[in-house]
Amino acid sequence: MAEQSAALDTRHERQYSTRGVVLMPVPTTLKELSKKPEILTGGHRLCAGCGAPIAVRQILKALETPVVIGNATGCLEVATSIYPYTAWRCSWIHTAFENAAATISGVEAAYRSLRRQGKVKSEFRFIAFGGDGGTYDIGLQSLSGAMERGHRMVYVCYNNEAYMNTGIQRSSATPLGADTTTSPAGSAIPGKPVPRKDLTAIMAAHNIPYVAQASPSNWLDLIKKADKALNADGPAFLNVLAICPRGWRTESNEGVEIMRLAVDTCYWPLYEVDNGVWRITYKPKDKKPVEEWLKRQGRFKHLFTAENKHIIEELQAEVDRNWQRLLELSEKTS
């Protein structure tokens, strides 16, 4: 918590102007933030301890204009929009699983057209939220297309590292060795046999104005990144870790602590790629061994045996390689 409270004092000074509208800076103290109205309200049916609504609420704290939110099919969508109720205090659209990016890109295109014609007066922002299944896997094409086309929109992947809504199946965000219902820790194959892919880097390769990786455990970092994403002059992508107590097999009150371990082990490094400049936004003072993150979660329990120890070593090697690469990239591009 030390870094966090230090950060509380660093207000951002910046006042930016977008299309003639001078916007107030995003509040960065807890007190001020708590006064901002919640756009995702209580009463939704997400599980206790779910990381997704925490991430969403933090991101929406950076918002200063009306917004249209798009949702991919998944836990966040089904649990917040059970007709005739909604937990969203904004315009919201869900169409299907693999196309949140395409759908919101159409909304943004309509906005551009109608605003040019003077038919829409207010300034709007556009955010799509998808799980890792809807983003890394089935929705990757739609996401890539929307980013390449330059829509002014933010795509947020709330990444709980598996398909949770359908009952914890592996996705390409699921780490090596994890026990899921389609990569069970069996006696012949101990969990997921292949490593996760690096979607944040794939999105950075789209050369869009802003890409970042964040975690709700480091809330100020996340809100600042959301602010940058929302005010980028073009598409922006945020990959946000989001604990799933059921899928990760953790207690519902340990979420923030466990996500913080992902950050402090560099399993989930916090960084941004701002107009091509890679910058690590948080460097842990002592990088903890990946085991500390793994051992807190039931999905990795089977790795802590003599015969599966090598998987932990492989995971550590992956983390180290990736961290080294980030250090080099941030050196090279800054």
Add this chain to the structure above:
Amino acid sequence: MGKRVALTGNEAAALAMKQINPDVVAAYPITPQTDIVQYFSSFVHDGKVKTEFVTVESEHSAMSATIGASAAGARAMTATSSQGLALMWEMLYIASSYRLPIVMPVVNRALSGPINIHCDHSDTMGARDSGWIQLYSESAQEAYDNLIQAVRIAEHPDVRLPVMVCFDGFITSHGLENLEILEDSEVSEFIGEFEPEYSLLDPEHPVTFGPLALQNYYFEFKRQQADAMTKVAAVVRRVGMEFEKVSGRHYELFEEYRLGDAEMAMVVANSTAGTAKEVVDELRAQGKKVGLLKIRMFRPFPKEEIAAALSSKQIVAVLDRADTYSTMGGPIYNEVRSALYDEKLRPLTMSYIYGLGGRDVGLDDIRKVFSDMEASRTAGKVSEPINYLGVHE
């Protein structure tokens, strides 16, 4: 009144889209629709339309973006064919369920496999139960006219449903035709401004599109959709009458060609109707009482009107450029037969599947159908109800 020009079907469709001047078009190329996207791109890049053009990476995204745009209160269009329509399939149902007045030309092409780029109707017939209104067009003129009328039909407050305007790949899309077009101002006056009832972009009135509706509500959404379909025929008729005032061209739910006193009738959709009319004229000249019913509105299906037009016939042959693989004949055949079931007088009926994958259908093929009908009529029964016309057996 408009002027005469020589255009291909695709040029005519692109021109209709230019004159409709949608707020958003999201589209992806596929043979034989590609020209439409290309012509429209030129309109955008030459500043001839106000449209925000979204060059999506797939048809699934084309329909998704069109849905997003329409939900945001834009007049939104796309266009496709065949595999493209198949890839949209998931989203077609969502567009109609969200009651979005999207208008989409579909240039009919066979579905894979094997892959084939030529005309048949398996693509749009495959989407017949997706909740879209379907209008079929014999010619470039009809494709053009249907597209303009479709905007009014889709946006009518009693309807608020998407419309596909179907016409034949290559035969109509690439064939050059002399047609009469309206002035830009006539089109914009005819379609008027789009005033959405709900929009995602109204900051005072946030709306939800696409919530989760479970056992307690889903059915009611679907019932309302079915109810809206019952209102479509009246709107199509009214819009047709208004369109006649502007264009001088007459549109009904279907076209009757020398059908009134006919004893033997053929039913067909799209360009083959032209060939069939030739044969009807020829047989009429020989004193034979033959006629044609050309399908225009296939969804919703105008069952009373079609039953009334056909029940007094002695025999009806329905030509389908698509199969259902149900062993019960083509899709139009099944609807026509079902529509006739409650009639006191019921003609004999025959199904002909023809022209799959662009197989040519000529005057001789149509003549053969009429002579088969004559033989069955004389025999008083149909011995081969399901037939494949022009296939090498």
